[in-house]
Amino acid sequence: MTTYKNFSVETDADGIALVTWDMPDRSMNVFTEEVMDELDKITDQVTADDKVKGVVVTSGKDSFSGGADLTMLQRMLKLFNEENARDHDAAIKMLFEGAGRMSWLFRKIETCGKPWVSAINGTCMGGAFELSLACHGRVAADGDKVKMGLPEVKVGLFPGAGGTQRVPRLADPQSALQMLTTGSSLSPKKAKGMNLIHEIVEPARLVDAAKDMIKGGLKPVQPWDEKGFRLPGGPVYSAAGANLWPPAIAILRRETQNNYPAAAAILKCVYEGLLVPVDTALRIEQRYFTEILQTTEAAMMIRSLFISLQELNKGARRPDGVEPTKFKKIGVLGAGFMGAGIAYVTAKAGIPVVLLDRDMPSAEKGRDHSAGLMDGLIKKGRASAEDKEKLLSLITPTDDYGQLDGCDLVVEAVFEDSEIKKGVTEKSEAVLKPSATFASNTSTIPITGLAKNSKRPKNFIGIHFFSPVDRMMLVEIILGKKTGDKALAVAIDYVRAIKKTPIVVNDTRGFYVNRCVLRYMSEAYQMLIEGVPAPMIENAAKMAGMPVGPLALTDETAIDLAQKIMKQTIRDLGEKAVDQEQFALINTMVDKHGRHGRKNGKGFYDYPAKPAKKHLWPGLKELYPQKAPEDVDVEVLKQRFLVTIALEAARVMGEGIVTDPREADVGSILAFGFAPYTGGALSYIDGMGTAEFVKLAKALQKKYGAQFKAPKLLLDMAAKGESFYERFDPYAGKVKEAA
Ligand SMILES: NC(=O)c1ccc[n+]([C@@H]2O[C@H](COP(=O)([O-])OP(=O)(O)OC[C@H]3O[C@@H](n4cnc5c(N)ncnc54)[C@H](O)[C@@H]3O)[C@@H](O)[C@H]2O)c1
Structure with missing residues (x-):
C-alpha cells in the first residue's frame, strides 16, 4: 500500500488499485492544490506500474466529496488581481492555466490507457462528480444519502473540469442543459436514467462491483474518444x-433575466463544445471558465453563498x-402558525x-401540523411512516407549565401582545431551571423591553424565525441590552x-430583515402612486433578480398587517415617520376596498379558485392616473428596488444593528432572496464600488425622494474608497483561512 497525505493506494491480487480519498483534516473531501498534486502523482504511479490493470477510486468518508474548495479559487483570484495590476497578459495566462488544472488532470486520467472506475459512496458534487465523469465506469451506492450533481452555477461559476x-455527451442534451444551468442534484436513480452512471448497487457491494466492471473487461476508452461517436441528441446542426x-x-433568459453570466456561458460552452472534438471542447470550456472567474458575480457569489454561508453555519458569531x-x-x-413550525x-x-398552548386542543392542533408536513414528505418518497411516528413521538402537546421542567431553552411564539408575553414568561420562569435560556419569536416588540x-434578563434573547418555518433557512438572533454571551x-x-443559518442582530424596530423588506414594499407603493402600471412594477422586481414581486409579497404578509405596522409606527414615532401618501394607499386598499391580501383572496392580486391563476387586481388602474408603459424606464425601476434595500442595509450597519457584513449579505439572500447574483445587499454596493453607488443613490434621491439619501457611513466610505x-x-484579528 502506498499512502499519501490525502489518499491511500492498495493494489489487490487481481491488479486492481483501490485509491481511497480520505483527507485527515477535513470532515468532507474537497479538491485543494495538494489533493490535485497527489492525484496527479497517483495517476502517474498506477499508469507506470505494470502490475496495475485498472483503478477504482472511492472515498474513506461517509460522503465521496463536496467538490473544489472554493477558497482555492479565491486565492487564485487574489494572485490574478495582484499580477493583473503589473502585467495583464501574464495574469490572464496564469488564470487560464489555473482554470484548466483540474480539467487536464481528469483528461489525463481518462486517456491513461487503464480503466478507472469511480465508486460513489455518498454525496459527490462539483469537481468530484467531474472526476467521476472522466472515469470509464461509474458505480453508485443505493440510498438516500447518495446525491450527485454539478451545483457550480449556484455560486456564479460553472463546471470547468x-x-x-x-x-451532454452522455445524457440527452435537454436534460444535460437543465442540470447544468440549474445546478440541481440527482439521485442515483435519476443519474442512471440520464446515462450518467452505469450501475447502482447495495452500499456493501460498492467497491466489489466497481472492481467487477474492470474484471469484466471495461475498455479504458471513453465513448467520445471512440471512432464514430455520435452525440446522444444528434449533431447541433441537425433538425x-x-x-x-x-x-x-x-428559457434561460426567462429564468435568469440575463443576471447570471455563468448560466449564459454554460449554454455557449455546450453549444460550441459539441461542434468539435473533446480536446478542443475542453479548451473552449477552459476559456469560458477563465472569463467567468473574472466576473463580479462569481467573486460576490463565492464569497457570500459559499464562504460566508459556511462560516455562519459553523457558528462564526458564537x-x-x-x-x-x-x-x-x-x-x-x-402552538399557532409559528410555534407549530418551530416544534416541527x-x-x-x-x-x-x-x-x-392555552388548552389541549390548540396544543394538539400544533402537533398535527407536523403530521401534515410528514405526510407530504411520505407522499414524495422522502420520509417513511416510521420517520413520522418517531418525529411525532418527540412532540409533547400540553397546557401544563410543569412540563417545561428540565428544558434547556424555551422559544415563545404566543400572540404579538406584550401583556400576554409577560404572563407566559413569568409562568415559565417559575418552572425552568435558572440556567435555562428564554427566547421570544416576536417580530415587532423590542427584546430589551x-x-x-x-x-433573568441575561438569559433572555430573541430568536426570530421566518414563515414558513420549515422552508426558510435564516433565523435572526436578537440581542437585548442585557443578553449575555x-x-x-x-x-x-x-x-x-x-x-438553519443564524445571524446576530442588535435590538431595534424591525430588526434587520423586516427593515429591508419594508423598504422594498414601500418603493413599490411609491411607484403605484406615481402611476407606474402594476405589472411593470412586479416584472421589474423580478428582472432585478428578486424572487417575489413586492406587491405579491405584501399580499402574502397581508395588507392589513402593513396598515397595522404603519399605524403603530405613527403612534410611536409621529406622522412624519410614515409616508402619508403611502399610508393613504394602504388605507384605501384595506378600508375602502376590503383588500387584505392573499388571506381573503383579495389583495394587490385577485386569487381566484384553482386552477385559475392569481392576477393583478384591475381596480389598481383606477387608483392613480396611469403612465404609458413607454414613459417608464424599467432599468430605473430595477435600480430603485436594489438601491433602496442596499441603502437600508447600509444604514443598519451604520447604526451598529448588524456588525458583520457576512450576516447582512447572507441574511438578505436567505430571508427575502435579494438578487443572489449580487452576493447580497452590501456586496451589491461593494461590487459596484462605494463611490459609484453613492453617485447613483444621489441621482435617485434627486428624482424620487429622501428614501435614497445615503447615510453618513456610506459617504465616509465613498470618500475613502x-x-x-x-x-x-x-x-x-483572526487567522484568515479564506484569504
Ligand atoms: N406569522 C408570522 O409570519 C410571524 C413571523 C415571525 C414572527 N412571528 C411572531 O410569532 C408569534 C406568534 O405568531 P403566530 O403567527 O404564530 O400567531 P398565531 O396566532 O398563529 O399563534 C399564537 C398561538 O399562541 C397561543 N397563545 C396565545 N396566548 C397564549 C397563552 N397565554 N399561553 C399559551 N399559548 C397562548 C394561541 O392559542 C395560538 O395558538 C408572534 O409574536 C409573531 O409576531 C410571526
Missing part, C-alpha cells in the same frame, strides 16, 4: 438541434469560551419538544442544531 462537455437550442436560450449545548428538551410556547423543525433535528418581564451561544447552538468588507473586516 469537463462537466459541460461530458454531461433535433434546431428544435433544442432556440427554446433553450429563451462567543468563545461557552460550552456547546446538547439539547435534551426544548419548550415552545404557543426542532423535532426534525431529533430534539424532544414540549409544545404548550420584553426582557424586563424576566427575572451564554444565551447567545445557546441560541446559535440551537439554530445550528436545526440546520472603502468597501464594506474592508471597513467591517469580519476576519480582523
Whole structure:
C-alpha cells in the first residue's frame, strides 16, 4: 500500500488499485492544490506500474466529496488581481492555466490507457462528480444519502473540469442543459436514467462491483474518444438541434433575466463544445471558465453563498469560551402558525419538544401540523411512516407549565401582545431551571423591553424565525441590552442544531430583515402612486433578480398587517415617520376596498379558485392616473428596488444593528432572496464600488425622494474608497483561512 497525505493506494491480487480519498483534516473531501498534486502523482504511479490493470477510486468518508474548495479559487483570484495590476497578459495566462488544472488532470486520467472506475459512496458534487465523469465506469451506492450533481452555477461559476462537455455527451442534451444551468442534484436513480452512471448497487457491494466492471473487461476508452461517436441528441446542426437550442436560450433568459453570466456561458460552452472534438471542447470550456472567474458575480457569489454561508453555519458569531449545548428538551410556547413550525423543525433535528398552548386542543392542533408536513414528505418518497411516528413521538402537546421542567431553552411564539408575553414568561420562569435560556419569536416588540418581564434578563434573547418555518433557512438572533454571551451561544447552538443559518442582530424596530423588506414594499407603493402600471412594477422586481414581486409579497404578509405596522409606527414615532401618501394607499386598499391580501383572496392580486391563476387586481388602474408603459424606464425601476434595500442595509450597519457584513449579505439572500447574483445587499454596493453607488443613490434621491439619501457611513466610505468588507473586516484579528 502506498499512502499519501490525502489518499491511500492498495493494489489487490487481481491488479486492481483501490485509491481511497480520505483527507485527515477535513470532515468532507474537497479538491485543494495538494489533493490535485497527489492525484496527479497517483495517476502517474498506477499508469507506470505494470502490475496495475485498472483503478477504482472511492472515498474513506461517509460522503465521496463536496467538490473544489472554493477558497482555492479565491486565492487564485487574489494572485490574478495582484499580477493583473503589473502585467495583464501574464495574469490572464496564469488564470487560464489555473482554470484548466483540474480539467487536464481528469483528461489525463481518462486517456491513461487503464480503466478507472469511480465508486460513489455518498454525496459527490462539483469537481468530484467531474472526476467521476472522466472515469470509464461509474458505480453508485443505493440510498438516500447518495446525491450527485454539478451545483457550480449556484455560486456564479460553472463546471470547468469537463462537466459541460461530458454531461451532454452522455445524457440527452435537454436534460444535460437543465442540470447544468440549474445546478440541481440527482439521485442515483435519476443519474442512471440520464446515462450518467452505469450501475447502482447495495452500499456493501460498492467497491466489489466497481472492481467487477474492470474484471469484466471495461475498455479504458471513453465513448467520445471512440471512432464514430455520435452525440446522444444528434449533431447541433441537425433538425433535433434546431428544435433544442432556440427554446433553450429563451428559457434561460426567462429564468435568469440575463443576471447570471455563468448560466449564459454554460449554454455557449455546450453549444460550441459539441461542434468539435473533446480536446478542443475542453479548451473552449477552459476559456469560458477563465472569463467567468473574472466576473463580479462569481467573486460576490463565492464569497457570500459559499464562504460566508459556511462560516455562519459553523457558528462564526458564537462567543468563545461557552460550552456547546446538547439539547435534551426544548419548550415552545404557543402552538399557532409559528410555534407549530418551530416544534416541527426542532423535532426534525431529533430534539424532544414540549409544545404548550392555552388548552389541549390548540396544543394538539400544533402537533398535527407536523403530521401534515410528514405526510407530504411520505407522499414524495422522502420520509417513511416510521420517520413520522418517531418525529411525532418527540412532540409533547400540553397546557401544563410543569412540563417545561428540565428544558434547556424555551422559544415563545404566543400572540404579538406584550401583556400576554409577560404572563407566559413569568409562568415559565417559575418552572425552568435558572440556567435555562428564554427566547421570544416576536417580530415587532423590542427584546430589551420584553426582557424586563424576566427575572433573568441575561438569559433572555430573541430568536426570530421566518414563515414558513420549515422552508426558510435564516433565523435572526436578537440581542437585548442585557443578553449575555451564554444565551447567545445557546441560541446559535440551537439554530445550528436545526440546520438553519443564524445571524446576530442588535435590538431595534424591525430588526434587520423586516427593515429591508419594508423598504422594498414601500418603493413599490411609491411607484403605484406615481402611476407606474402594476405589472411593470412586479416584472421589474423580478428582472432585478428578486424572487417575489413586492406587491405579491405584501399580499402574502397581508395588507392589513402593513396598515397595522404603519399605524403603530405613527403612534410611536409621529406622522412624519410614515409616508402619508403611502399610508393613504394602504388605507384605501384595506378600508375602502376590503383588500387584505392573499388571506381573503383579495389583495394587490385577485386569487381566484384553482386552477385559475392569481392576477393583478384591475381596480389598481383606477387608483392613480396611469403612465404609458413607454414613459417608464424599467432599468430605473430595477435600480430603485436594489438601491433602496442596499441603502437600508447600509444604514443598519451604520447604526451598529448588524456588525458583520457576512450576516447582512447572507441574511438578505436567505430571508427575502435579494438578487443572489449580487452576493447580497452590501456586496451589491461593494461590487459596484462605494463611490459609484453613492453617485447613483444621489441621482435617485434627486428624482424620487429622501428614501435614497445615503447615510453618513456610506459617504465616509465613498470618500475613502472603502468597501464594506474592508471597513467591517469580519476576519480582523483572526487567522484568515479564506484569504
Ligand atoms: N406569522 C408570522 O409570519 C410571524 C413571523 C415571525 C414572527 N412571528 C411572531 O410569532 C408569534 C406568534 O405568531 P403566530 O403567527 O404564530 O400567531 P398565531 O396566532 O398563529 O399563534 C399564537 C398561538 O399562541 C397561543 N397563545 C396565545 N396566548 C397564549 C397563552 N397565554 N399561553 C399559551 N399559548 C397562548 C394561541 O392559542 C395560538 O395558538 C408572534 O409574536 C409573531 O409576531 C410571526
